[in-house]
Ligand SMILES: Cc1ncc(C[n+]2csc(CCOP(=O)(O)OP(=O)(O)O)c2C)c(N)n1
């Protein structure tokens with residue numbers, strides 16, 4: 001076997017001890033190591049990160065990466081997929097990143113079944129900016145900007161993605177590394193839009209380790225049964241004390257279309273006419 005470069009860079013790691021980002025980094029590294037073992041060309045893998053603690057993964061994993069801006073992983077990743085459909089694109093985004101600033105992009109990427117993988121590091125807090133609430137923080141969450149506790153109810157991101165037409169919808173947890181690796185690996189193999197919500201421990205501003213350990217429950221994977229998918233997704237609303245299912249809740253392989261033969265629908269054929277592609281996307285949005 002050819003000698004492969006290390007998958008971890010020399011950059012100094014500044015995540016706090018106990019941070020769940022380490023588990024996501026190690027799971028991705030383990031998957032990439034397996035790919036190296038199969039002599040797969042990792043130059044076809046691109047990681048796009050947002051801004052936040054999670055985003056430093058782009059500095060720490062030694063693969064092609066694009067450190068984007070807050071809430072804009074998906075526009076960048078979509079552009080990369082359109083420009084070169086052969087690439088395997090992974091978006092590592094924060095919950096603030098994806099569910100607040102970037103929410104509309106998530107809905108449209110799912111709707112369009114863009115062929116990429118979204119991994120949300122959902123620590124249910126703005127970690128980098130020292131502990132403000134996010135769309136998935138529970139009622140009563142006390143953060144730096146809300147010392148009396150928030151009154152808003154959280155959103156359920158899995159329900160949102162399922163309703164938007166996501167063809168691979170899953171949840172895992174940084175406290176279950178084997179499960180995390182399996183689910184991320186399945187997401188990366190999916191042809192189409194794959195979405196993995198990862199419940200991630202923030203050791204400093206929102207340490208929910210005990211809460212999750214008591215409640216998470218690995219369930220059987222479900223493929224095309226939409227009713228089963230809805231019952232998994234609705235079992236926990238990000239606010240109650242219910243059991244929290246982990247697993248692949250929905251997977252559907254859409255019939256072959258141009259995007260699955262190496263040509264993306266917006267490119268309108270074999271020619272990669274980027275200006276027509278952009279015009280087509282804009283037309284679709286208005
Ligand atoms: C458009 C924009 N708004 C706000 C910020 C400031 N900002 C940087 S990181 C961050 C929070 C990140 O939270 P999250 O996405 O949950 O990532 P985490 O740090 O928790 O991994 C904010 C609000 C910014 N950089 N850009």
Ligand code: SF4
Nearest residue numbers: 016019053127202203
């Ligand atoms: S603040 Fe939280 S999310 Fe950020 S590095 Fe520390 S433990 Fe991790």
Ligand SMILES: [Mg+2]
Nearest residue numbers: 094095125127
């Ligand atoms: Mg966060």
